[in-house]
Amino acid sequence: MTKTRLYMGVSAALLAAASVTFFAKSAPAADPAEVVVASYGGAFQDAQTKAFFEPYAKATGAKVTGTTGTGYPKVKAMEQTGNISWDVVSAESPAFVNEVKDDLLQPIDYSVVKADGIPAEFRKQYGVGYIKFGTNLAWSKEKFPNGVTAAQFFDPRVKARRVMPSDPTYSLEFALMGDGVKPADLYPLDVDRAFKVIDRVKDQIIGYKGASDQQALIQQGEIDLAYIANGRVNDAIKAGANWAYSWDASLSDTEFWAVMKGAPHAAEAMKFINFAVQPDQQAELTRQIPYGPTNVDALKLLDPAVAKDLPSNPDNAKLGAVLNSEWWHDNYESVKARWATYIMQ
Numbered sequence: 001m002t003k004t005r006l007y008m009g010v011s012a013a014l015l016a017a018a019s020v021t022f023f024a025k026s027a028p029a030a031d032p033a034e035v036v037v038a039s040y041g042g043a044f045q046d047a048q049t050k051a052f053f054e055p056y057a058k059a060t061g062a063k064v065t066g067t068t069g070t071g072y073p074k075v076k077a078m079e080q081t082g083n084i085s086w087d088v089v090s091a092e093s094p095a096f097v098n099e100v101k102d103d104l105l106q107p108i109d110y111s112v113v114k115a116d117g118i119p120a121e122f123r124k125q126y127g128v129g130y131i132k133f134g135t136n137l138a139w140s141k142e143k144f145p146n147g148v149t150a151a152q153f154f155d156p157r158v159k160a161r162r163v164m165p166s167d168p169t170y171s172l173e174f175a176l177m178g179d180g181v182k183p184a185d186l187y188p189l190d191v192d193r194a195f196k197v198i199d200r201v202k203d204q205i206i207g208y209k210g211a212s213d214q215q216a217l218i219q220q221g222e223i224d225l226a227y228i229a230n231g232r233v234n235d236a237i238k239a240g241a242n243w244a245y246s247w248d249a250s251l252s253d254t255e256f257w258a259v260m261k262g263a264p265h266a267a268e269a270m271k272f273i274n275f276a277v278q279p280d281q282q283a284e285l286t287r288q289i290p291y292g293p294t295n296v297d298a299l300k301l302l303d304p305a306v307a308k309d310l311p312s313n314p315d316n317a318k319l320g321a322v323l324n325s326e327w328w329h330d331n332y333e334s335v336k337a338r339w340a341t342y343i344m345q
Helices: 002-026 042-060 072-081 093-101 168-178 191-199 211-219 230-238 266-276 279-288 325-344
Strands: 034-039 063-068 088-092 128-140 162-165 205-209 225-229 243-260
Touching: 034 042, 034 266, 042 063, 042 211, 042 230, 042 266, 042 279, 072 088, 072 093, 072 243, 088 093, 088 266, 093 243, 093 325, 128 168, 128 230, 128 279, 162 168, 162 211, 168 191, 168 225, 168 243, 168 325, 191 325, 205 211, 211 225, 211 230, 225 230, 230 243, 243 266, 266 279
Parallel strands: 034 063, 034 088, 162 205, 162 225
Antiparallel strands: 088 243, 128 225, 128 243
């Protein structure tokens, strides 16, 4: 009996070991790492793909999916429905502060995200500022060979097909600067005055469009004047548009990387952000589209000729204003509702 039991015990053990080996070899491989990044499309997202998405996928083997539609309303809707399909969002500062206010984001894990080269003002609890961009007055050189001022943009006697941003942010500041308000005196915004300024040329505004659509209109020759992100109009010029732009009455802002609360791939999202805020990747984004890096070490990697045309260049910065995200944090909802009604009238 002892031998029999020993034999049976050994046989059972061998069978169990063989089963474990069999099932281990037969089990499917773990899914590759994945991260979904929401941005804006067009030239900016093309630049992000070359500077961030493709290099990260190559370096880590992770699948990076870039999608469009980022913005506070979409992030809020996803959180409210619980149908969260994004991990990382690229957010302008007004959207970012509202997403923080509504508890839509999760804290950045700075044990993973090494952001020592980024000034403290851009290292927030819920996001990392990774570029500075400008929104600028731009014009067709064929229509206006001598250039245009912000005051002329809002002068009804200056006939032109105009386009303005689709959001009240940037638009109201531009209107007030066009009406003579100095950049240092913009905030708190005189909203009533800004709407009256826009009213002067409303019959010449062909649309209120996002930056990607504005760029398309420029390249298709369908507009004469625009208030547009500097990188977008610069990209249109590279593509052959006979346009120019100015830093007068420009408005600079910061774009943040953030991770949605409940993101399906939160751990990979932190790793992606860490990769994207390093000097080499930030510098590469600037080479692709002229937005200013926040990592001070990235600036050292850039051609001085490129750095000269960035929002962070002191000569450019002094000609315009800096968007006050805190003011928009407190006023966005009421102004947005009024803006939505206004542009539909």
